[in-house]
Amino acid sequence: MNRRSVFTKAEFSRRIRDVKQRMERASFDLLVCQDPANMSWLTGYDGWSFYVPQCVLVHLDEELPIWFGRAQDEKSARLTTGLPARNIVPFSEYLVQNPDGHPFDELAELVRLRGWGRARIGVEMDAHYYTARCHAHLVKGLPGARFSNNGDLVNWARLVKSEPELALMREAGTICSHAMDRAIGKMHPGVPQNEVIAELYHAQIMGVDGLGGDYAAICPLMPVGDGTATPHLTWTEAPLPQSGLAILEIAGVRRRYHAALTRTVHFGKPPQVYLDIANAIVDGVDAGLEKARSGRTAEEVEAAWQSVLRSRGLKKESRVGYPIGLAYPPDWGERTVSLRPGDRTELQPGMCFHMMAGVWLDDFGVAISESFVVTDKGGEKLCASPRELIVVE
Amino acid sequence: MNRRSVFTKAEFSRRIRDVKQRMERASFDLLVCQDPANMSWLTGYDGWSFYVPQCVLVHLDEELPIWFGRAQDEKSARLTTGLPARNIVPFSEYLVQNPDGHPFDELAELVRLRGWGRARIGVEMDAHYYTARCHAHLVKGLPGARFSNNGDLVNWARLVKSEPELALMREAGTICSHAMDRAIGKMHPGVPQNEVIAELYHAQIMGVDGLGGDYAAICPLMPVGDGTATPHLTWTEAPLPQSGLAILEIAGVRRRYHAALTRTVHFGKPPQVYLDIANAIVDGVDAGLEKARSGRTAEEVEAAWQSVLRSRGLKKESRVGYPIGLAYPPDWGERTVSLRPGDRTELQPGMCFHMMAGVWLDDFGVAISESFVVTDKGGEKLCASPRELIVVE
Numbered sequence: 001m002n003r004r005s006v007f008t009k010a011e012f013s014r015r016i017r018d019v020k021q022r023m024e025r026a027s028f029d030l031l032v033c034q035d036p037a038n039m040s041w042l043t044g045y046d047g048w049s050f051y052v053p054q055c056v057l058v059h060l061d062e063e064l065p066i067w068f069g070r071a072q073d074e075k076s077a078r079l080t081t082g083l084p085a086r087n088i089v090p091f092s093e094y095l096v097q098n099p100d101g102h103p104f105d106e107l108a109e110l111v112r113l114r115g116w117g118r119a120r121i122g123v124e125m126d127a128h129y130y131t132a133r134c135h136a137h138l139v140k141g142l143p144g145a146r147f148s149n150n151g152d153l154v155n156w157a158r159l160v161k162s163e164p165e166l167a168l169m170r171e172a173g174t175i176c177s178h179a180m181d182r183a184i185g186k187m188h189p190g191v192p193q194n195e196v197i198a199e200l201y202h203a204q205i206m207g208v209d210g211l212g213g214d215y216a217a218i219c220p221l222m223p224v225g226d227g228t229a230t231p232h233l234t235w236t237e238a239p240l241p242q243s244g245l246a247i248l249e250i251a252g253v254r255r256r257y258h259a260a261l262t263r264t265v266h267f268g269k270p271p272q273v274y275l276d277i278a279n280a281i282v283d284g285v286d287a288g289l290e291k292a293r294s295g296r297t298a299e300e301v302e303a304a305w306q307s308v309l310r311s312r313g314l315k316k317e318s319r320v321g322y323p324i325g326l327a328y329p330p331d332w333g334e335r336t337v338s339l340r341p342g343d344r345t346e347l348q349p350g351m352c353f354h355m356m357a358g359v360w361l362d363d364f365g366v367a368i369s370e371s372f373v374v375t376d377k378g379g380e381k382l383c384a385s386p387r388e389l390i391v392v393e
Numbered sequence: 394m395n396r397r398s399v400f401t402k403a404e405f406s407r408r409i410r411d412v413k414q415r416m417e418r419a420s421f422d423l424l425v426c427q428d429p430a431n432m433s434w435l436t437g438y439d440g441w442s443f444y445v446p447q448c449v450l451v452h453l454d455e456e457l458p459i460w461f462g463r464a465q466d467e468k469s470a471r472l473t474t475g476l477p478a479r480n481i482v483p484f485s486e487y488l489v490q491n492p493d494g495h496p497f498d499e500l501a502e503l504v505r506l507r508g509w510g511r512a513r514i515g516v517e518m519d520a521h522y523y524t525a526r527c528h529a530h531l532v533k534g535l536p537g538a539r540f541s542n543n544g545d546l547v548n549w550a551r552l553v554k555s556e557p558e559l560a561l562m563r564e565a566g567t568i569c570s571h572a573m574d575r576a577i578g579k580m581h582p583g584v585p586q587n588e589v590i591a592e593l594y595h596a597q598i599m600g601v602d603g604l605g606g607d608y609a610a611i612c613p614l615m616p617v618g619d620g621t622a623t624p625h626l627t628w629t630e631a632p633l634p635q636s637g638l639a640i641l642e643i644a645g646v647r648r649r650y651h652a653a654l655t656r657t658v659h660f661g662k663p664p665q666v667y668l669d670i671a672n673a674i675v676d677g678v679d680a681g682l683e684k685a686r687s688g689r690t691a692e693e694v695e696a697a698w699q700s701v702l703r704s705r706g707l708k709k710e711s712r713v714g715y716p717i718g719l720a721y722p723p724d725w726g727e728r729t730v731s732l733r734p735g736d737r738t739e740l741q742p743g744m745c746f747h748m749m750a751g752v753w754l755d756d757f758g759v760a761i762s763e764s765f766v767v768t769d770k771g772g773e774k775l776c777a778s779p780r781e782l783i784v785v786e
Binding site for chain 1: 439441442443465466467468469472473486487489492518519520521522523524525527528529544585586587588590591592594595596597598599600603605606607608611612613614619620622623624625626627629630710711712715722723724726728731733
């Protein structure tokens, strides 16, 4: 029945085995996973239903995960997962956005009915859709259980990608480079910003070489002019300026796997300072990629990058990167490792990161990022876009 | 400085006054609003930064709201809101995805510093991004405060749209109809599904008649074949079938205001039963629209629709509609009223709804929805797409 997933049953079994080992080490009997990427990674489930409470349960004593969600999405679970009917459990429709009852009242009932009412339960306290109310209803409905934060246990299990996952990441990189190229080709002074974004979306979804594209966990970001001093502005319909900067941050997405990329355009002849910053960023990324090999740590990648920046009199205060892969809105980051001082996570082949290399000053910013896979020889870039300040005259 | 918002300072003042009156009635001194649509409605703030904790505070004694967010987004707040610098408060970068500290530790500190440590605080317990961990850190940091669920107080304040908002809703409807028309024009047997979606995204973002489009809070949904039995599946790259059904659910978006629409296509000559269901849906929507006038209630709209369905031997179990307007991912619904039995909310002119009219059976579904504004004379449709089962031969 699993018509959509590209992964074998053996791959799902391996993932669940890995998660159960982590659960044993962390002393959990039961995990409640609401992060849509975790739900998908554990079962193959795919659908835009994460705006209502739903989750996947993993119990040490249960061979397969259990999908719990809205009744009208039950059929999606049957079509996109390989789970048996017994492991697909819908909640009652009247509980959707109900000020009194909550879907997780029925989740608590399900847990009790399976005999897990006194389990040690790990929840994702900071997953985007695990709201304060989800937690309150679940805790109230399971007074005999012991709850604690599972520390994004499944996100950590997702950190090292399998070969089939890496194949999708590389395809995502190809789609990303192509979409960036198409969008930049549209960027000329006077062109309405939304025309660039329309072209970009078209390229993202068409994909390339018969590899269709998927929706991105973050919409295209395109700060323009003094907006480049801040990273998360979206487009308007104003025309692109005759001179000055614009930054484009996008992802290519292949079956929910993301490769992200940022490039900066200057309209007209750029001041030397912008060119110098762009060169520092590219050199800093090279220094980071060189360090991004097995056995090195997350903070060493950041230190290598920061050292180049400092040598040019620059700095970037926020972390310079985060893991990427399978993702749903609102973030393509995986919320585990950060490429920043103090993060001593040891790098392993198959980990994938977005090195969000940029310099943001008071009134402008320049960013030239790369997505990469950790290998024994350093970071392997997933995209192949020109690495420079792109000048449009 | 507020270069992006289309709303006047007077409109923002009116909104804040309304919210403060609601706070007084509900006995709150302080609101913590994390729903990105509430943040935007209160201040004009716009940017894809809602994947990290952030919020807008409204206190009875403070004239203007306070924006609280990530340091790198502070400049976005300066560019998109009209707030004075004193009311824009960044949190420290190292707290982003930090397993020990949390941005809301600094939010608690801000609340204490302003002298509100013993306030009666209303939080959005079920807003998508107000996680269990956000709540836990805020409560811990404010031991003298009294917390309770504000029951989506600001969402309720957003229910009746102002004239400038209605102007955007109508523009969104125009964009939506146009995008639907373009997508359906692409739908032919054998066409890869992602080609239809690429065309659709292009049309959504280009907009129409010089009105640029914005990103939608939900990606285009396109269940095909037996997938039509469930509403939230997205596309694949498989070709559209030679015969059978496909459903397309989309929104047109104008400056974050959404008009949503669903249409159903049949490839080849449709069985009579599909035509009968489509007719029942269109008639049911007409019956609902007729009731959607000032003074009637939400449940009366649903009852009118349900009565037509029942007379044709059909039923739809889930609620048939919800309010729409200003929205950010993951939902374009406003999480307040539901068009379902038991919801006695009295309709007022300027309320906007998506009547998600469809029938989902075990192995297929048909949906033909409308977005509308409540008026004295009934529901005024925001879109103008043909209302029928669309047959592609």
